Amino acid sequence: MRPIRALLPVLRRQSPILLVREAAWRIWKPYRSARLRAKIRAAEPRLRFRQLPYYQPDLNSVGDAAGIIIEFADRICEGKFPFLGYQTRSLGFPPPWNVDFVTGFQWEQLESERLHPVVRHNGSDVKVPWELSRLQFLPVLAKAYLLTGESGYREAAKAIFSDWKMNNPIGIGVNWTLAMETALRGMSLCFLLNLLRPLRADEETWAAEVTHSIWQHLLFTESAIEFSHLMRSNHYLSNIVGLYCMATFLDVCGMERRRQDYRHRIQKEIFRQVCPDGADYEASFGYHLFTLQLFASSYLLMRADGVEATPQYVARLKAMFMYLSELADGSGRLPHVGDTDDSRVELLTSDLRQMTGLPPKARDSLLVPGYIGLGNALFSLHCGGEGSDAAWYGLHPQSGKACRSRVALFPQGGVAVGRTENAEVVFCAIPNGIKGAGSHTHNDKLSMVAKIHGAELLCDSGTCWYTRDAMRRNLFRSTAAHNTVAIDGAEQNEINPGQEFAFCIADQAKVSAIEVFDSGGEIWFSASHSGYDRIGVSHRRVVRLGAENMVVEDSLSGHGEHSFEIFWHFPAVWHLEDTGRSSFRISGPTLAEIGFEAPLQLSCSKETVDISRTYGGATENGTRIRIAGSGQFPCRIVTHFAWQPRTVDEEGSSLHCDFIAELN
Secondary structure (H helix, E strand, C coil), rough: CCHHHHHHHHCCCCHHHHHHHHHHHHHHHHHHHHHHHHHHHHHCCCEEEECCCCCCHHHHHHHCHHHHHHHHHHHHCCEEEEEEEEEEECCCCCCCCCCCCCCCCEEECCCHHHHHCCCCCCCCCCCCCCCHHHCCCHHHHHHHHHHHCCCHHHHHHHHHHEEEEECCCEEEEEHHHCCCCCCHHHHHHHHHHHHCCCCCCCHHHHHHHHHHHHHHHHHHHHHHHCCCCCCHHHHHHHHHHHHHHHHHHHECCCCCCCHHHHHHHHHHHHHEECCCCCECCCCCCCHHHHHHHHHHHHCCCHHCCCCCCCHHHHHHHHHHHHHHHCCCCCCCCCCCCCCCCCCCCCHHHHHHHHHHHHCCCHHHCCEEEHHHHHHHHHHHCCCCCCCCCHHHHCCCCCCCCCCCEEEECCCCCCCEECCCCCEEEEEEEECCHHHCCCCCCCCCCCCCCEEECCCEEEEECCCCCCCCCHHHHHHEEEECCCCEEEEECCCCCCCCCCHCCCCCCCCCCCCCCCEEEEEEEEEEEEEEEECCCCHHHEEEEEEECCCEEEEEEEEEEEEEEEEEEEEEEECCCEEEEEECEEEEEEEEEEEEEEECCCCCEEEEEEEEEEEEECCCCCEEEEEEEEEEEEECCCCEEEEEEECCCCCCCCCCCCCCCCCCCCCC
16 A cells, blocks of 8 residues: 555645545445455355357467467466566466465465555565466466367366465455455456356366356455545556456346446546557556556457447547557567556467567567557557467457558657657656656656667666565666666655655656657657756757667756766667767667767766566666766757668678767
8 A cells, every 4th residue: 555645745636525535435445345245255146157259269360379378388287387577487286376486475374454564575576476366377278278179278277276266265365465466367267267168067066166256256356446536547447347357257136237337437447547649647658558458358348248338438449559559669569668567467479478488588578569469450550460369359450561650749648759761769758657646657757768770779777576675676767777867866756765665756757748840851859857846957858860860969957066967778789888089889780879968077987787678577787878977057968879871881890970069
């Protein structure tokens, strides 16, 4: 739970009427929870699992993903459990369900209310047992069965569920402490049973146990729903989507009313959590993917149940897919902007491919070509992508090359994308997430990521993890971890170093709207933020992107003497050599150079830093350039990038950059 001190700025912005409603809800919620949990212990209702065409698998279109699914399923059957950010772990079959396998810490088998706080600040990470107990590998086992006809996969899925149910009684243990987890697990059980239909006669008793467990998950999620009148996030969204999924597949008295209620809530919530331009409002590309999966799963459930979504909902969902495809490069990879914790509704083919074929340091949880393909298949968006994920729903993406824009501006999301013949840039002036509450926000105002000739040149540092190490958590969301400017050693938004503030950040860096200009030869982006107003400095950045060069101008207005640091982060594939002339030669996939100029004396240094592309601590060694100076403000610092044309001579001659003395 967020500390009260962290909520004070949010509370001050609310109307008295809304505060009264919130207080009334918090008073009523314990009584509501007790009433719903009493139903769990009541006599079992007459439940029936509805057979709906949620999955309509076209097995001939799964392609080479079939081998990946089977290989992943084989590991599960061997008791080896893959995770995106961790090495595959030999946990046994079935695995222990309430242990952090990194530290060995085990949560007590107590009533879930008595386990709080679940975050112990002892080096453990509660996301480990939660992630395992989402049971998202069970639908993968069912898919492997459909692809091969091998009953071993089917029997493994049945055995794992039965063991989980026996060792996690309703309301007991760490895996019943959060409604988000029970909602996502309930969805996994629905997907499993849907894929395994029709059932054999000897499986009816087991299927009845699964159906009853889904009912229990529904009631428990309702009792612990993470609703608030003041601030809602992907947690509440996962609650209502999970509830809608479970209500859609269950057939019992009163369930149709629930379906209508949760369907209405979801179609209303998309307008709260998704901006008109399609950007998720939590200031994170990783969470955009997760909330997109939640809203898309709801749409697929409506489709399976013969219900039409409202045109407004469909339009906003399309906008989310377009935002995803514009942010992604040609391979379907998104930059790691804001928090990323690898959360999924269902495991994607790209996830399975990485977990079975790559070491954790080489994985990227925001490589999602299959989901881009799903959006293409659903809405004919001409956004490219692969078809293996869409094939499970009987859908086929349109063929042809993705049509990504030369310039794409998302004004509410605070993101602009520019592409020239040899380069692309994602420029960020993203407001703090959840209307200033922060949560998954990083200090990345006016930061940018860039690719040249298809290779990432400037990268974001990523997330690493949340509560396992508070100091490391704060390091990855600090100003110095992004391609932007720090003034007088201050953060753009202040970060409280306390362990309990892992999801809190101040709301000081208000961003301006991004200005965009496309001359046909160059693309210009410009924006500013107010994060340093408290020390009397304002930061404005102008980016000029050409075919073989980029110029970044940082204007620091203010009075008196100040110091500044500019940070640039490069992935491991690049080698940087200091020329001693306020510039660096860059070699790797191509040849490039970066140089700096300012009216003040500059010091340039480089250092090795960690770059995170998955959640769980796996990192690669990147390089950070730090440009520092101090003196009288205002001042302007210009950074010049140049790279070789696409054609490189046979001898790989060094790159010569004729930098201009000043901007026009």
